[in-house]
Amino acid sequence: MSSLHFSIRRRRFSPPAVLATIYAVFIVLGAIALWLPFSSADHVTFSDAFFTAASAVTVTGLVVVDTGSDYTLIGQIIIAFLIQIGGLGLMTFAALLFTMLGLTIGMPQRLILRDELGQTGVSELLALVRVVILVAFTAEAIATAILMFVFVPEFGWTHGFWQALFHAISAFNNAGFSLFSDSLSGYVADPVVNITITLLFILSGLGFVVLADINRQRNWRKLTLHSKLMLSGTLGLILFAWVMFAILEWSNPATLGGLESDAARILASWFQAVTPRTAGFNTLDYAQMENSTTVMTLSLMLVGGGPSSTAGGIKVTTLIVLALATLAFFRRQERLNIFGRSLGMSEVMKVLALTALSIFLVAIGLFLASTTYKGDFLDLLFEVCSAFGTVGLSRGATGELDEFGRAVIVLIMFVGRLGPLTLAFFLATQSKPKVGYPEGKVFLG
Amino acid sequence: MSSLHFSIRRRRFSPPAVLATIYAVFIVLGAIALWLPFSSADHVTFSDAFFTAASAVTVTGLVVVDTGSDYTLIGQIIIAFLIQIGGLGLMTFAALLFTMLGLTIGMPQRLILRDELGQTGVSELLALVRVVILVAFTAEAIATAILMFVFVPEFGWTHGFWQALFHAISAFNNAGFSLFSDSLSGYVADPVVNITITLLFILSGLGFVVLADINRQRNWRKLTLHSKLMLSGTLGLILFAWVMFAILEWSNPATLGGLESDAARILASWFQAVTPRTAGFNTLDYAQMENSTTVMTLSLMLVGGGPSSTAGGIKVTTLIVLALATLAFFRRQERLNIFGRSLGMSEVMKVLALTALSIFLVAIGLFLASTTYKGDFLDLLFEVCSAFGTVGLSRGATGELDEFGRAVIVLIMFVGRLGPLTLAFFLATQSKPKVGYPEGKVFLG
Numbered sequence: 083m084s085s086l087h088f089s090i091r092r093r094r095f096s097p098p099a100v101l102a103t104i105y106a107v108f109i110v111l112g113a114i115a116l117w118l119p120f121s122s123a124d125h126v127t128f129s130d131a132f133f134t135a136a137s138a139v140t141v142t143g144l145v146v147v148d149t150g151s152d153y154t155l156i157g158q159i160i161i162a163f164l165i166q167i168g169g170l171g172l173m174t175f176a177a178l179l180f181t182m183l184g185l186t187i188g189m190p191q192r193l194i195l196r197d198e199l200g201q202t203g204v205s206e207l208l209a210l211v212r213v214v215i216l217v218a219f220t221a222e223a224i225a226t227a228i229l230m231f232v233f234v235p236e237f238g239w240t241h242g243f244w245q246a247l248f249h250a251i252s253a254f255n256n257a258g259f260s261l262f263s264d265s266l267s268g269y270v271a272d273p274v275v276n277i278t279i280t281l282l283f284i285l286s287g288l289g290f291v292v293l294a295d296i297n298r299q300r301n302w303r304k305l306t307l308h309s310k311l312m313l314s315g316t317l318g319l320i321l322f323a324w325v326m327f328a329i330l331e332w333s334n335p336a337t338l339g340g341l342e343s344d345a346a347r348i349l350a351s352w353f354q355a356v357t358p359r360t361a362g363f364n365t366l367d368y369a370q371m372e373n374s375t376t377v378m379t380l381s382l383m384l385v386g387g388g389p390s391s392t393a394g395g396i397k398v399t400t401l402i403v404l405a406l407a408t409l410a411f412f413r414r415q416e417r418l419n420i421f422g423r424s425l426g427m428s429e430v431m432k433v434l435a436l437t438a439l440s441i442f443l444v445a446i447g448l449f450l451a452s453t454t455y456k457g458d459f460l461d462l463l464f465e466v467c468s469a470f471g472t473v474g475l476s477r478g479a480t481g482e483l484d485e486f487g488r489a490v491i492v493l494i495m496f497v498g499r500l501g502p503l504t505l506a507f508f509l510a511t512q513s514k515p516k517v518g519y520p521e522g523k524v525f526l527g
Numbered sequence: 528m529s530s531l532h533f534s535i536r537r538r539r540f541s542p543p544a545v546l547a548t549i550y551a552v553f554i555v556l557g558a559i560a561l562w563l564p565f566s567s568a569d570h571v572t573f574s575d576a577f578f579t580a581a582s583a584v585t586v587t588g589l590v591v592v593d594t595g596s597d598y599t600l601i602g603q604i605i606i607a608f609l610i611q612i613g614g615l616g617l618m619t620f621a622a623l624l625f626t627m628l629g630l631t632i633g634m635p636q637r638l639i640l641r642d643e644l645g646q647t648g649v650s651e652l653l654a655l656v657r658v659v660i661l662v663a664f665t666a667e668a669i670a671t672a673i674l675m676f677v678f679v680p681e682f683g684w685t686h687g688f689w690q691a692l693f694h695a696i697s698a699f700n701n702a703g704f705s706l707f708s709d710s711l712s713g714y715v716a717d718p719v720v721n722i723t724i725t726l727l728f729i730l731s732g733l734g735f736v737v738l739a740d741i742n743r744q745r746n747w748r749k750l751t752l753h754s755k756l757m758l759s760g761t762l763g764l765i766l767f768a769w770v771m772f773a774i775l776e777w778s779n780p781a782t783l784g785g786l787e788s789d790a791a792r793i794l795a796s797w798f799q800a801v802t803p804r805t806a807g808f809n810t811l812d813y814a815q816m817e818n819s820t821t822v823m824t825l826s827l828m829l830v831g832g833g834p835s836s837t838a839g840g841i842k843v844t845t846l847i848v849l850a851l852a853t854l855a856f857f858r859r860q861e862r863l864n865i866f867g868r869s870l871g872m873s874e875v876m877k878v879l880a881l882t883a884l885s886i887f888l889v890a891i892g893l894f895l896a897s898t899t900y901k902g903d904f905l906d907l908l909f910e911v912c913s914a915f916g917t918v919g920l921s922r923g924a925t926g927e928l929d930e931f932g933r934a935v936i937v938l939i940m941f942v943g944r945l946g947p948l949t950l951a952f953f954l955a956t957q958s959k960p961k962v963g964y965p966e967g968k969v970f971l972g
């Protein structure tokens with residue numbers, strides 16, 4: 083952390099550049115560690131290890147080898163460590179970033195002048211980091227204890243404990259890595275696993291800003307606009323996806339139709355409705371789903387979770403502002419009003435940049451990956467969206483990629499993980515243009 | 528036209544609603560006319576005729592039956608008439624609309640106050656309509672004469688004249704309908720057909736605002752910002768797509784690789800590079816192209832041509848402002864500057880609404896169509912984008928759609944044709960919100 087703070091104070095490197103460098107270093111170190119004989123089976127190449135490390139650090143969960151069988155216990159511990167570093171590292175960084183923007187946990191509405199940034203005490207930053215880490219470890223410890231009730235009877239104390247801990251770490255960090263080759267499909271009807279895992283990644287996917295706000299206020303009316311938008315937006319997306327998934331897949335014999343009870347179908351619908359934003363576990367096979375379900379899943383993967391969270395995607399708040407701006411435009415308003423607050427044009431500009439960049443990134447990634455991938459197009463589109471949203475769900479294309487395709491997916495995961503926050507940082511140093519031009523007029527269709 | 532003017536003056540119906548109604552009426556009447564025995568073969572159902580009429584009026588060009596063999600000469604004349612009505616009708620409407628917005632051909636920069644709209648003389652509107660119709664008929668007549676040099680030797684005077692006229696009408700209106708079952712594939716190496724057809728649809732795809740501006744100024748520096756953006760944007764997109772298409776398909780034996788000479792390959796690359804925005808003819812089989820080429824074509828189809836033209840899509844100017852706004856955001860500017868002019872936030876808001884609505888429309892259309900379509904996903908995605916951009920290119924999915932799928936594609940074509948202009952109209956009656964709220968803060972990732 084000292085190098086991060088050092089660079090911020092000295093202003094020689096921008097924090098996003100520092101974060102990107104740290105992540106890249108962790109990926110390379112992780113790749114080497116995973117490649118060593120004590121970590122993995124003989125047939126795991128450096129390319130496999132590199133892809134795994136990149137997927138773990140970016141908390142994506144796309145895999146080219148089987149985590150449970152191709153990596154030793156040491157390899158799995160390294161993966162869990164990389165996931166924890168990747169997830170917590172980013173949350174911690176987000177905490178630092180929001181502090182720099184004058185939006186600390188304790189005072190989300192107070193704006194600290196940029197020149198005072200150097201005076202933001204090290205102790206305050208450390209306190210923030212401490213909160214983030216405390217929340218993470220507490221949540222993971224509780225989840226591990228609960229999951230042990232399922233895994234210990236099945237695998238014994240040692241292995242059962244490791245299964246519980248690994249999946250708790252993976253779930254809290256929205257990483258989607260599983261030690262089972264079919265993810266959590268074996269527990270499709272198990273309420274303990276379903277509820278524990280989904281609660282973990284839904285909560286952490288809200289973002290620590292929201293969690294801290296809830297912890298302080300415990301009263302809907304006193305919550306910040308951001309928290310209200312995140313909570314209502316998340317609830318709306320979950321309910322919508324839950325109902326839609328059940329309707330679309332109910333009679334598909336390869337998915338819901340193959341389950342024994344209606345309760346199991348409703349539970350599996352719940353899991354598959356919440357995992358695309360951006361947990362990445364699955365209890366049903368995404369390759370067997372209807373194309374309509376897959377289109378909905380693609381949309382959910384691109385949306386993702388909340389800012390300053392372990393989730394990826396364009397973020398729920400971006401989607402809401404995008405929808406509100408469009409509605410406001412149709413209502414001929416120049417301002418966006420929601421929950422008694424107004425949003426300015428700078429938010430609209432941010433949303434536009436984020437959306438354009440995301441479309442561009444997905445399109446370019448899809449184009450590049452398609453130059454060497456010869457399999458099914460939908461499978462490839464699915465993996466690219468999964469990588470961009472750091473989701474980790476797969477229809478099987480990732481395993482069939484050549485080295486170039488893997489490099490593309492790694493880059494998308496990397497940019498997908500760093501992109502939005504990097505954008506957010508640029509906001510902190512907004513400047514006015516020096517020359518004023520006369521207004522021009524362009525017709526837009 | 529009298530009913531249109533009537534409604535505008537009386538302000539009882541919004542012009543977009545009037546246009547949508549007129550289009551719907553023309554589609555239904557066209558469907559009935561095409562369904563009658565003297566228009567079509569026995570096996571052409573009302574559903575086929577309705578789809579054809581909708582495709583013609585929206586100048587899309589997607590077909591479910593073969594235009595050249597399943598429709599009689601009378602049926603083909605009806606189709607040409609529907610294309611001309613659909614293309615010219617919209618251009619004329621655009622002329623009226625831009626006049627209402629105070630942006631007549633003669634005075635593009637002068638803003639007429641909204642209250643003076645009632646005083647915009649009928650004569651001025653009629654003059655505008657006359658210009659649009661004159662340009663269309665002149666261009667189509669010249670193109671017909673040129674194309675006759677190719678088609679008359681091949682088909683004789685009567686049939687050759689009809690081939691030339693039909694393709695000239697179809698090309699100028701960006702309709703993409705062809706009397707050949709493989710579109711213009713038979714003329715893949717014919718420079719006369721390639722250049723005449725592409726010039727027609729590129730010129731008309733610029734939009735009559737640009738054409739009128741060029742006609743008045745004939746000097747780059749004096750052109751309006753809108754014209755400069757359209758011309759440079761179109762040139763950039765064409766060059767980019769031309770080079771990329773050649774690179775991607777050069778050695779594909781099913782497309783460029785199967786042609787006899789490098790000159791034919793370069794000519795075919797040119798044609799396939801310009802037709803996706805949004806002409807819809809083809810001289811190579813899109814179903815045989817590489818997935819990478821298809822991804823590029825999808826992007827081009829969604830971009831489309833210029834506002835107030837026969838082209839569809841989000842429009843070239845929208846793409847440019849989207850790119851500029853994103854760049855400005857990264858450069859921490861609050862204004863967009865280009866060609867010595869500045870664009871305000873209202874343009875950004877417009878672009879955001881257009882982009883969000885387009886993504887939403889394509890996603891919903893794709894989702895709905897995928898509920899009953901069981902074929903290849905990429906083929907369906909291609910048809911949906913083709914319908915949204917009123918392009919008409921196909922990888923074969925349209926012919927396999929059931930009644931529901933056809934209804935979805937018809938709706939997408941309809942909204943794709945009316946959408947952007949409908950949005951533009953709302954701009955004319957922008958109003959301020961009545962209540963001011965305190966500013967809220969939302970993190971966007």
Ligand SMILES: [K+]
Binds near residue numbers: 142258474
């Ligand atoms: K994930």
Ligand SMILES: [K+]
Binds near residue numbers: 701805917
């Ligand atoms: K067309």
